[in-house]
Amino acid sequence: MCMHQGHNTVYVFIDASNLWQAQKAKGRFFDYEKLRIFLKEKFGAATLEIFYYTAYPAEGTRNYSLDGKHRFFTFLKKGLGVVVRKKELKRINIATENGEAVEEKGNMDVEITIDAIHHMKKYDVAVFFTGDSDFLALVTYLRRGGKKIFIFSSKNNISEEMRTGGDKYFDVLKIEEDIWGRELRHRQEQDRNV
Numbered sequence: 001m002c003m004h005q006g007h008n009t010v011y012v013f014i015d016a017s018n019l020w021q022a023q024k025a026k027g028r029f030f031d032y033e034k035l036r037i038f039l040k041e042k043f044g045a046a047t048l049e050i051f052y053y054t055a056y057p058a059e060g061t062r063n064y065s066l067d068g069k070h071r072f073f074t075f076l077k078k079g080l081g082v083v084v085r086k087k088e089l090k091r092i093n094i095a096t097e098n099g100e101a102v103e104e105k106g107n108m109d110v111e112i113t114i115d116a117i118h119h120m121k122k123y124d125v126a127v128f129f130t131g132d133s134d135f136l137a138l139v140t141y142l143r144r145g146g147k148k149i150f151i152f153s154s155k156n157n158i159s160e161e162m163r164t165g166g167d168k169y170f171d172v173l174k175i176e177e178d179i180w181g182r183e184l185r186h187r188q189e190q191d192r193n194v
Helices: 016-026 031-043 067-080 108-119 131-144 160-165
Strands: 009-015 028-030 047-056 083-088 088-094 099-105 125-129 148-153 168-171 180-183
Touching: 009 016, 009 031, 009 108, 016 028, 016 047, 016 148, 028 031, 031 047, 031 067, 031 180, 047 067, 047 108, 067 083, 083 108, 108 131, 125 131, 131 148, 131 160, 148 160, 160 168
Parallel strands: 009 047, 009 125, 047 083, 125 148, 148 168
Antiparallel strands: 028 180, 088 099
């Protein structure tokens, strides 16, 4: 049963790092093909555009190959027509009690905001896969512009502002339709951003 017959164009903005916690809790990766079908049916979309945002480790900073990750980005782009926005994790040296450590940052908030506003005239419904309260200003702006906003995240990873800031919030772990893919296998050194 779809929710909004009248709204035909749906844009989906997926913050991959924010969804990683939900995938870990479920023990499975999202199946983006199934997710596309689920979203198209749920929102009665005639047109559905998906944007996927991720930061990935720099070559040589992990003790495993990043080839699989880059193959996955290519599959999303070429296989599913997803717009993939990716950048290398920024490595920042920080002083600690024991000398120096490296912190990695790969925040994609600005990229998501730019795309959501840049394409605003093209869609009726915006779906955000993130629980980050930094997006509340964007959600408020889009709603004032007449857009319907739906938020997908998981209970341990959603801010109160985002849970209540859109038109409706969905916990991805409670979705009854099958949107899940293969099992998540743990590496010795788990990568945070998928």
